[in-house]
Amino acid sequence: MCLSDNLTINSIKQLVLDNHSPSSSHTKKMLKFSNDLIYELWRTIDSEDTTRFPVSDIVLGGSVAKGTWLRSSGDIDIFIKLESDSTRKDLDDSLEIGKITLNSLKYSWKLRYSEHPYIESDIKFNGKSLKINIVSCFDVDPRDCKSAADRSPHHTNYILNNxxxxxxxxxxxxxxxxxxxxxxxxxxxxxxxxxxxxxxxxxxxxxxxxxxxxxxxxxxxxxxxxxxxxxxxxxxxxxxxxxxxxxxxxxxxxxxxxxxxxxxxxxxxxxxxxxxxxxxxxTKIKFKLNNSLSDNLLMIYFTHDEKTIDTLWGQLRRSFNHTSKYINKNDFNIIRSTISSNDKNESAFIFLLDDLSIPDNRLHSGPLSNMKKESIAFIKKNKKESLTFWIDSNGQIKSLQPRKYPKIKDLLNNSINSKNVLGIAPGINTSFQNTSKISTGKSVISFSKNKSWLKESLGDVIGTESKLY
Amino acid sequence: MCLSDNLTINSIKQLVLDNHSPSSSHTKKMLKFSNDLIYELWRTIDSEDTTRFPVSDIVLGGSVAKGTWLRSSGDIDIFIKLESDSTRKDLDDSLEIGKITLNSLKYSWKLRYSEHPYIESDIKFNGKSLKINIVSCFDVDPRDCKSAADRSPHHTNYILNNxxxxxxxxxxxxxxxxxxxxxxxxxxxxxxxxxxxxxxxxxxxxxxxxxxxxxxxxxxxxxxxxxxxxxxxxxxxxxxxxxxxxxxxxxxxxxxxxxxxxxxxxxxxxxxxxxxxxxxxxTKIKFKLNNSLSDNLLMIYFTHDEKTIDTLWGQLRRSFNHTSKYINKNDFNIIRSTISSNDKNESAFIFLLDDLSIPDNRLHSGPLSNMKKESIAFIKKNKKESLTFWIDSNGQIKSLQPRKYPKIKDLLNNSINSKNVLGIAPGINTSFQNTSKISTGKSVISFSKNKSWLKESLGDVIGTESKLY
Missing domain, CATH: 1.10.1410.30 (CCA tRNA nucleotidyltransferase, domain 2)
Structure with a gap:
């Protein structure tokens, strides 16, 4: 059995390679293209004032350099290494090298921000879309890093050497x-x-x-x-x-x-x-949406400015965690939940709740009734709002009070308009307040119909994912 | 202020005495009646075989003897004290004294059971109902009690002496x-x-x-x-x-x-x-029923044999506690609850729930997914019933399963017919199974309309009792 299993695994592996490895001609083309681009970058440097850019080297990095890329996802990552005594200003200035080079090649590009700015360009290559990242870094020992990108060329070398x-x-x-x-x-x-x-x-x-x-x-x-x-x-x-x-x-x-x-x-x-x-x-996970669960769905959809994925998702995660806490604190019970985004200008928080409505009244537990001062204060404080008070079997004073928002939709509609009670991250708070749309139940499904990114996220909340379990 | 308050308390006390103390003529009549009854009991003993009843004394006990009774609630408690070396059989035999005496006086009587049997008689006296208890006990030192009633005459003496x-x-x-x-x-x-x-x-x-x-x-x-x-x-x-x-x-x-x-x-x-x-x-507590709460009422009403109040309430409390636990275990949330009984043949458990229905699906938490054996067992065990499985943010395997009984009425109707899953005490279990009737919501109120004992208990569950708070 062990041998047969092993054979099976080996044949599965071969199938995966057949489907996902780049062909050798594709590989050759990619490497040639990368080297040509590096040549062009050097040419740009040479054509400028030579003291302007303290470049020590330009190298190919990432999975293409290491030969570990997949057919569908090979990016070209080029690192412009600056002399170790260069400054952050030198790093910013060096962006010009990429800009000038890409302009001269008639490639459009964008300035992107991670820990520091870099150049990103989406081009057509070999009939498909190809992403080029041109990133500057300092040419230093990995233990003396001055910027987040400095380690990358060392990683490439380490893998290539081993x-x-x-x-x-x-x-x-x-x-x-x-x-x-x-x-x-x-x-x-x-x-x-x-x-x-x-x-x-x-x-x-x-x-x-x-x-x-x-x-x-x-x-x-x-x-x-x-x-x-x-x-x-x-x-x-x-x-x-x-x-x-x-x-x-x-x-x-x-x-x-x-x-x-x-x-x-x-x-x-x-x-x-x-x-x-x-x-x-x-193969890609496929979900079967469990429509019997959709009655208890809640979605907060909103739009926002475009930003780098890391920045966006940092803000989304923080906001999502605070929103989840707020929902729980108001006695609604979250069963499953996820963040969804088209990674550009639209995002959503999706929750599967125990129920979209909770009981109309809420139990408040007061002090033990023999704590005289506290009892009087509790009764005084809650008298107006309470439907009834009583002493329970443990001697504790209890009160039953009507909830302001027994429906999640009402709770959230009110919270979005109040001063940031949900704890939305500053970077997206204004657009969240201005654009949020709350959907519940089956309307979440219909809202997601034409948004593939949302539909996929629904699978994480009401999907049955037969592959994992 | 202190003086005025004190005066107020004193005048309140006087009003209470005026309303609830027996008049001196009433007191005299009660004491005469009690003494006459004791005389009749002695006569009965004398008329029988003298060795049959080893009686050492017959004394008046309780609040009438101590002069602490209220106009509305004075019972006549008579203790037939038996020689300290008497037996339980002597105690049982001595019941005859009361039976013969009451028969000769043409008073009807019942045999009642507490720790041991005694005679109870309800008669008309002074135009009102009067209860007579004739209880046998052993004439022993209170620290050497042989039956539960032996201490009572000592209590009477202690109070009278002090x-x-x-x-x-x-x-x-x-x-x-x-x-x-x-x-x-x-x-x-x-x-x-x-x-x-x-x-x-x-x-x-x-x-x-x-x-x-x-x-x-x-x-x-x-x-x-x-x-x-x-x-x-x-x-x-x-x-x-x-x-x-x-x-x-x-x-x-x-x-x-x-x-x-x-x-x-x-x-x-x-x-x-x-x-x-x-x-x-x-004055008697008056409740204002809070009708907005009545939607979440649950009542289990049932009939049963008559028995002494202590026996009945022992069985009711035990059954009620088990039933409450069962309801909680099935995820329904009890806010307030009470036992109600006419103290004869009808009783009811009344609950105010958070909600009469709970979510259709229930979250099951499995092991951490890296506990391989347990994970496989959990998935295997729950696969058939689960709508979906997933790994949560802590790595725990979760499953969502439809509930069999999301409505409390269905849960209980099913439980009553199953083998005693509610844990009803044996003494009332058969009649509980055969006669239980479950009501929910406003129909609890209408069901209670002609039963004053039930109506009063409703006050303990959905009443606002302005006097206490």
């Missing part, structure tokens, strides 16, 4: 496996596992199967590192569900972005796949 | 105060304060006002005793909300019958009266 070609394919299979479970990507949006994380897992455990075996037996809080001398750094990250020390800067935990939920998902799908290997684990 | 006439009136006022708050009586039905308890409070604190002052400052678990050498016995009763050591048998706690709720009520009404003295505190 990988063999077989490993690259194992990474591709692992990536596709995580993409299918919606836990690929370390951005705030996903809170999952980055490409570099996948590469290090393969470096550590060699094959896709071994990674799954290790992860399926993983204990929350366990750590992975590449040099025994690094073990002392694990204690810096005690609250992290998974610790993966960066081999190029071992004080850093690459697992800090991973949510507990996504670690559990990874563990669960790993067990599930090893137990019953199937190509299903590499 | 009271002055002023104290008798203070007791009457205190009793009426407790009757008005529905906390007078140590029976299982009431779980309040007995007449003897009231007498001892007055003995200890001399006046009605002093008792209220002491009680309003009472701390749960405090103790009251009449001889410093008794203090060592208080630790025998650590879980009792109030400890009152019986001066004739100091190991006994007369407060053991008092519920925590009723102690709190006593404390609360004491504070309230001292704060704002009023004749209201001596």
């Amino acid at each position: 990988f063999n070609s077989k490993m690259k394919n194992e990474v591709r299979i692992l990536k596709q496996f995580l993409i299918s479970s919606k836990i690929y990507g370390a951005e705030i949006k996903t809170q999952g596992f980055s490409g570099y994380f996948c590469e290090l897992l393969i470096l550590k455990y060699k094959t896709f199967q071994n990674v799954l075996k290790q992860i399926s037996d993983f204990t929350v809080g366990d750590s992975i590192y590449f040099d025994d001398s690094h073990s002392k750094f694990t204690k810096l990250h005690e609250n992290s569900p998974i610790i993966m020390l960066d081999p190029v800067d071992p004080k850093r935990n690459l697992g800090s972005a991973v949510s507990l939920q996504n670690l559990h998902k990874f563990i669960h799908v790993s067990s599930k796949f090893l137990d019953n290997p199937s190509t299903n684990s590499f | 009271f002055n006439s002023k104290m008798k009136n203070e007791v009457r006022i205190l009793k009426q105060f407790l009757i008005s708050s529905k906390i007078y009586g140590a029976e299982i039905k009431t779980q309040g304060f007995s007449g003897y308890f009231c007498e001892l409070l007055i003995l200890k604190y001399k006046t009605f006002q002093n008792v209220l002052k002491q009680i309003s400052d009472f701390t749960v678990g405090d103790s009251i005793y009449f001889d410093d050498s008794h203090s060592k016995f208080t630790k025998l009763h650590e879980n009792s909300p109030i400890i009152m050591l019986d001066p004739v048998d100091p190991k006994r706690n007369l407060g053991s019958a008092v519920s925590l709720q009723n102690l709190h009520k006593f404390i609360h009404v004491s504070s309230k009266f001292l704060d704002n003295p009023s004749t209201n505190s001596f």
